[in-house]
Amino acid sequence: MNNDENKPDSPGPLDEEQRLARLLRAVGKREDLPAHLSQSWEAGFRRELAQARSARRQRRWRQFAYSACLLVLVGAGLLLTLPGDNDPLPEVRVVSVHGNGVTLQAGAASAGAAALGQGVTLPSTVATGSDGLLALRYGQYDVRLNHQTRLRLQRDKLELLAGEIYVSDFSGYSYSNSNSNSTATSASPGNSIASTNKSSSNPGTATGLLVTTPFGEVRDVGTQFTLGLEPERMVARVRRGAIALAAGRNQYRADASDGGARQLVINQASEVRVTDIAPSGEPWQWIYQSGPQFELEGNTAFGFLQWVAQESGLQLKFASDSAKVYAHTTMLHGDINGIDPLEALQPVLAATDLSAALVDQRQLQVSLLPRY
Amino acid sequence: MSENNPEVSAIQLLRDRRLAANVLAGDERALRAFMDEYFPKLFRYARHRLDIEADVDEVVQKTLAQAARRLETYRGEATLLAWLIRICRHEISRQLAEVHRHGDMMTPYLNDEILRSVVETIELDERLQPEALNQRRELIGLIQFALDQLPEHYARALELKYIEGLNSKEIAAQMQTSDEATQSLLARARRAFREVCDVALQVVK
Numbered sequence: 001m002n003n004d005e006n007k008p009d010s011p012g013p014l015d016e017e018q019r020l021a022r023l024l025r026a027v028g029k030r031e032d033l034p035a036h037l038s039q040s041w042e043a044g045f046r047r048e049l050a051q052a053r054s055a056r057r058q059r060r061w062r063q064f065a066y067s068a069c070l071l072v073l074v075g076a077g078l079l080l081t082l083p084g085d086n087d088p089l090p091e092v093r094v095v096s097v098h099g100n101g102v103t104l105q106a107g108a109a110s111a112g113a114a115a116l117g118q119g120v121t122l123p124s125t126v127a128t129g130s131d132g133l134l135a136l137r138y139g140q141y142d143v144r145l146n147h148q149t150r151l152r153l154q155r156d157k158l159e160l161l162a163g164e165i166y167v168s169d170f171s172g173y174s175y176s177n178s179n180s181n182s183t184a185t186s187a188s189p190g191n192s193i194a195s196t197n198k199s200s201s202n203p204g205t206a207t208g209l210l211v212t213t214p215f216g217e218v219r220d221v222g223t224q225f226t227l228g229l230e231p232e233r234m235v236a237r238v239r240r241g242a243i244a245l246a247a248g249r250n251q252y253r254a255d256a257s258d259g260g261a262r263q264l265v266i267n268q269a270s271e272v273r274v275t276d277i278a279p280s281g282e283p284w285q286w287i288y289q290s291g292p293q294f295e296l297e298g299n300t301a302f303g304f305l306q307w308v309a310q311e312s313g314l315q316l317k318f319a320s321d322s323a324k325v326y327a328h329t330t331m332l333h334g335d336i337n338g339i340d341p342l343e344a345l346q347p348v349l350a351a352t353d354l355s356a357a358l359v360d361q362r363q364l365q366v367s368l369l370p371r372y
Numbered sequence: 373m374s375e376n377n378p379e380v381s382a383i384q385l386l387r388d389r390r391l392a393a394n395v396l397a398g399d400e401r402a403l404r405a406f407m408d409e410y411f412p413k414l415f416r417y418a419r420h421r422l423d424i425e426a427d428v429d430e431v432v433q434k435t436l437a438q439a440a441r442r443l444e445t446y447r448g449e450a451t452l453l454a455w456l457i458r459i460c461r462h463e464i465s466r467q468l469a470e471v472h473r474h475g476d477m478m479t480p481y482l483n484d485e486i487l488r489s490v491v492e493t494i495e496l497d498e499r500l501q502p503e504a505l506n507q508r509r510e511l512i513g514l515i516q517f518a519l520d521q522l523p524e525h526y527a528r529a530l531e532l533k534y535i536e537g538l539n540s541k542e543i544a545a546q547m548q549t550s551d552e553a554t555q556s557l558l559a560r561a562r563r564a565f566r567e568v569c570d571v572a573l574q575v576v577k
Contacts, residue, residue: 031516
């Protein structure tokens with residue numbers, strides 16, 4: 001609106017109020033809403049509002065239902081696609097290959113030569129020929145294949161199809177990367193290898209590793225054991241901890257927790273025989289031959305002794321704390337050139353002030369030499 | 373008024389948002405306030421644009437039905453009255469189109485220069501030609517619509533003062549307030565009326 005006071009002939013405030021009064025008088029009082037319309041409109045408006053509220057509630061409920069369904073579907077999808085905490089995907093990797101004819105077949109793909117360091121997708125089948133030996137890291141397990149063996153690797157179990165395997169739940173020593181007839185390769189990008197976190201790559205820690213065979217299911221209870229399929233029987237040998245065998249409705253247990261070793265034989269009639277055996281010697285010889293060589297150079301005496309005990313199925317024991325401290329602080333040099341772990345003991349420890357002795361074929365006792 | 377006074381506008385919009393939300397939530401007091409305030413204003417808005425009372429009834433009923441359905445979409449960008457009027461205007465256009473009538477809702481811009489002529493036009497003898505009478509009727513509707521855009525106590529005070537001829541003490545008695553407060557209220561109402569007249573006319577244009 002214009003500023004009246006800036007105009008020479010513009011009316012003053014009194015005139016403005018007078019004009020306003022005239023205007024309003026001319027316009028007259030605003031018309032009241034007739035009662036019948038008011039009542040009719042009120043009824044209609046209330047009815048429409050009630051319907052609108054109802055529709056709004058239904059719409060919100062549908063949105064909530066859709067959201068809930070979506071959430072359930074997403075959750076189900078995640079459960080189906082991601083490994084759960086109770087069913088972790090173990091890390092599987094080739095740690096040693098010896099001889100020829102060692103193959104790896106991932107899923108439905110064609111079989112190829114297994115290579116040192118190769119990541120293994122699950123499920124896969126590994127096989128060794130007449131002169132082949134293979135060692136795998138399967139979660140926290142050390143799994144080895146003897147000659148003429150076929151093993152199917154699943155995310156939650158191993159299936160022994162033929163031959164003989166060795167399983168140990170301990171892998172606390174160093175591996176050599178200088179294998180004689182293989183070259184190290186990294187895992188291919190498509191490989192579904194789980195995290196290297198130990199706790200998430202440990203299938204069956206709570207209940208033990210499950211190995212299925214034509215003769216029954218074997219589950220370890222913190223142990224080192226071998227399973228061998230022969231034409232008419234299966235031989236299980238355990239030298240640390242225990243294994244449980246389920247054959248049909250029957251349950252058997254072979255316990256080696258006393259430091260000895262047990263052999264369990266089951267035939268096609270499901271007849272089982274358990275006997276005591278030595279924890280080292282001929283039936284176990286192939287195990288250290290199939291594994292990776294120990295890297296002596298730069299390792300400690302403690303690491304070496306631990307490896308010897310592990311590969312030989314012996315309990316490592318130090319005669320004194322001083323001996324243990326010395327073993328931990330003594331660095332080794334050179335190599336052992338594929339010598340049997342027990343045979344390597346003497347020449348390696350000769351360069352140190354430690355000595356080792358076998359006690360009852362079960363224990364490797366390490367002492368500090370007297371002059372020290 | 374709202375465009376010229378952002379502070380008042382913000383308060384008004386906040387109040388309107390709350391009112392709409394409370395109506396939606398089923399608050400009976402809010403619903404009563406909504407009906408008491410906006411039903412008469414919608415009636416008058418439609419009444420001055422439609423000749424037949426049945427058309428007014430139909431248009432406002434449709435407007436209110438639309439408003440009830442869309443009230444949850446009201447975000448307070450404009451006042452509730454402006455929002456309702458927009459719906460009502462749309463319904464009037466549809467109504468006029470249905471009966472093949474094209475009411476000319478164009479109204480000259482009202483400012484101080486033409487305010488005097490507006491008053492003169494409204495005060496013209498009723499024995500005028502139909503065209504002039506139509507213009508007079510339209511302007512009356514326009515001014516009443518401007519009054520409807522004021523806070524109700526402003527419009528009521530102006531009506532009591534200038535149409536019914538009550539003095540400030542009588543108005544104070546009717547509105548249950550003091551004489552001083554009434555005089556202050558009238559001053560504010562006059563100022564607001566001039567502002568809202570201007571805005572209202574532009575909106576109708």
